[in-house]
Amino acid sequence: MDHDTLFRTAKAWADADPDAATAAEVHALIAAKNTAELEDRFSTSLEFGTAGLRGVLGGGTNRMNRAVVRRTTLGLARYLKATVPDVTTRGVIIGRDGRVLSAEFARDAAAVLAAEGIPAWVFKGVAATPLTAFAVIRHNAAAGIMVTASHNPPEYNGYKVYWGNGAQIVPPHDTGIAKAIDDVGPAKDVALMNEDEARRKSLFHDVKDAVTRAYVDAILALRPTRQTEGVSIVYTAMHGVGGALVLQSLGEAGFKNVAPVPEQQEPDGRFPTVRFPNPEEKGAMDLSTALANRVGADLVLANDPDADRLAVMARDAAGKLVMLTGNEVGVLLGHFLLTQQKTDNPLVVTTIVSSAQLKAIAQALGSRYAETLTGFKWIANEAIEELKQGVNFVVGYEEALGYSVGPVVRDKDGIGAALVVADMAAWCKARGLTLFGYLEEVQRAHGLFVARQFNATLPGATGAAAIKAVMDGFRAKPPSTIGASRIAATNDYQQQTRVEAGKTSALTLPKSNVVAYELEGGHRVTLRPSGTEPKIKFYFEWRETMSAGEPIATARARATQRLEALEAAFLPLAAERGLPR
Numbered sequence: 001m002d003h004d005t006l007f008r009t010a011k012a013w014a015d016a017d018p019d020a021a022t023a024a025e026v027h028a029l030i031a032a033k034n035t036a037e038l039e040d041r042f043s044t045s046l047e048f049g050t051a052g053l054r055g056v057l058g059g060g061t062n063r064m065n066r067a068v069v070r071r072t073t074l075g076l077a078r079y080l081k082a083t084v085p086d087v088t089t090r091g092v093i094i095g096r097d098g099r100v101l102s103a104e105f106a107r108d109a110a111a112v113l114a115a116e117g118i119p120a121w122v123f124k125g126v127a128a129t130p131l132t133a134f135a136v137i138r139h140n141a142a143a144g145i146m147v148t149a150s151h152n153p154p155e156y157n158g159y160k161v162y163w164g165n166g167a168q169i170v171p172p173h174d175t176g177i178a179k180a181i182d183d184v185g186p187a188k189d190v191a192l193m194n195e196d197e198a199r200r201k202s203l204f205h206d207v208k209d210a211v212t213r214a215y216v217d218a219i220l221a222l223r224p225t226r227q228t229e230g231v232s233i234v235y236t237a238m239h240g241v242g243g244a245l246v247l248q249s250l251g252e253a254g255f256k257n258v259a260p261v262p263e264q265q266e267p268d269g270r271f272p273t274v275r276f277p278n279p280e281e282k283g284a285m286d287l288s289t290a291l292a293n294r295v296g297a298d299l300v301l302a303n304d305p306d307a308d309r310l311a312v313m314a315r316d317a318a319g320k321l322v323m324l325t326g327n328e329v330g331v332l333l334g335h336f337l338l339t340q341q342k343t344d345n346p347l348v349v350t351t352i353v354s355s356a357q358l359k360a361i362a363q364a365l366g367s368r369y370a371e372t373l374t375g376f377k378w379i380a381n382e383a384i385e386e387l388k389q390g391v392n393f394v395v396g397y398e399e400a401l402g403y404s405v406g407p408v409v410r411d412k413d414g415i416g417a418a419l420v421v422a423d424m425a426a427w428c429k430a431r432g433l434t435l436f437g438y439l440e441e442v443q444r445a446h447g448l449f450v451a452r453q454f455n456a457t458l459p460g461a462t463g464a465a466a467i468k469a470v471m472d473g474f475r476a477k478p479p480s481t482i483g484a485s486r487i488a489a490t491n492d493y494q495q496q497t498r499v500e501a502g503k504t505s506a507l508t509l510p511k512s513n514v515v516a517y518e519l520e521g522g523h524r525v526t527l528r529p530s531g532t533e534p535k536i537k538f539y540f541e542w543r544e545t546m547s548a549g550e551p552i553a554t555a556r557a558r559a560t561q562r563l564e565a566l567e568a569a570f571l572p573l574a575a576e577r578g579l580p581r
Helices: 003-016 020-031 035-042 066-083 102-115 129-138 173-182 195-200 209-220 243-253 286-295 326-340 357-365 376-387 414-430 435-446 460-476 552-576
Strands: 053-056 092-096 120-122 143-147 156-163 204-206 233-236 258-260 299-303 310-315 321-323 346-351 368-372 392-398 402-405 448-457 485-492 497-500 503-506 515-519 523-529 535-544
Touching (some): 003 020, 066 102, 092 102, 092 129, 129 143, 129 156, 129 209, 209 414, 233 243, 233 286, 233 414, 243 258, 243 299, 286 321, 299 414, 326 346, 326 402, 326 414, 326 435, 326 448, 357 368, 368 376, 376 402, 448 552, 460 523
Parallel strands (some): 120 204, 346 368
Antiparallel strands (some): 143 156, 299 310, 448 535, 485 515
């Protein structure tokens, strides 16, 4: 965009901005002739996709702000009216987290829907993401909106959309909504209906407390063993919206020794004790770990700020608190639920970049197993389709700390998962085990799988070109080996092909820019560009067989060494194909 066009675009946007604060922000940048900042804010727009919108707060088309939310909601409303005949009777659920401007965004969304004749069912205060998703089904709503930026830093916010089936939107709805948004005019022209008028016209309703009660009852019923004795728990809400529901659920389940991290229990969009409110980030678990060590807790449970993810720490053989990986928690939940509850025709689901260990467990225990593309929307929609065939969905997980137990919530549910993990920890303690001891039992029976991930952040046009070069390079010049391991099969999800022993067959998953190599011995390497960040991601997994009686530490050290060697052999192949060194 040339200089004159940039400044004209910025001024036109600011003049049409209904929010005086962000309008003034952009006018100040124009007055200061801050070309670099204006380029960043206006050279592109936040793209509405299958995860909705997410971005840094501020004025501009490439920021999260009230103008963006109003235009997005009008596009959504028009799309719903064109595709869902009874949307004006079913309405839309609106939930929001405790971030900066979340309350304002939720009110704006309700005002736009009401002006379009669509009833908004709005949570009176903050609401966890899994509760919002649950409410869509409970209300038989046409759609749901969740205002959240999940585990992003405090300067972010976002807008997630659920379809009437309770799951995040997938094609064709994502592209249909995006097109409808593109057709919306300036934000100042988006019609609004104030709350008082909307209430009089039955176009604004409070979500009843009975919905929360139904959700708690449903997740309490998920626990297979109903054990609570002996286990002590520390919990952190990470300044998010899950705290009250988690403590209520654990308390009603009978867990008597639960200590919340007081500094992080209440919603606070400033996130004063953590720079990056993601349990996986360095330092995020420091307060909860310190409290757990002071009180001698067996287990630490942590939600991210919208409570759709769950992190778990447990004592290892030496008594040290150690974080379990997302793969390890997912595998344990799968094994625990398949063995401790009676379920006919069970199904477990994970993604193509998560551990293959769940597949080995499912095969050994006679469960159906499915893999989906990355993203919980795919897991949920797969489960919905399978449920129609009489299959009983047991658990779905993705390696990025996302889990859903049973059909209660059709998205990640860090609250329901926390309850089942606490149940599992109490069951383990009654058997004289920690979660790590249980994990060793599972791995001795089904193989030791270790995994790691390599991310290369490549911003800007140059970075995008490098990411494309790497993916294109592996397709144009596929390797036959990675280090000492021979490639047994190659899955190209963009081309929807599987090549094995020189024969090509079709893959049935939707197209996605992912290449996965299956190596002899059960090892895997998968590469894909991130869908939300300027990154290319490489996933490595090594499967190791333990000898009878071999110490788990010895086998794990050997597996980790071989995994590191696999990564070291792969990265030069990526560099040859365009990955910057």
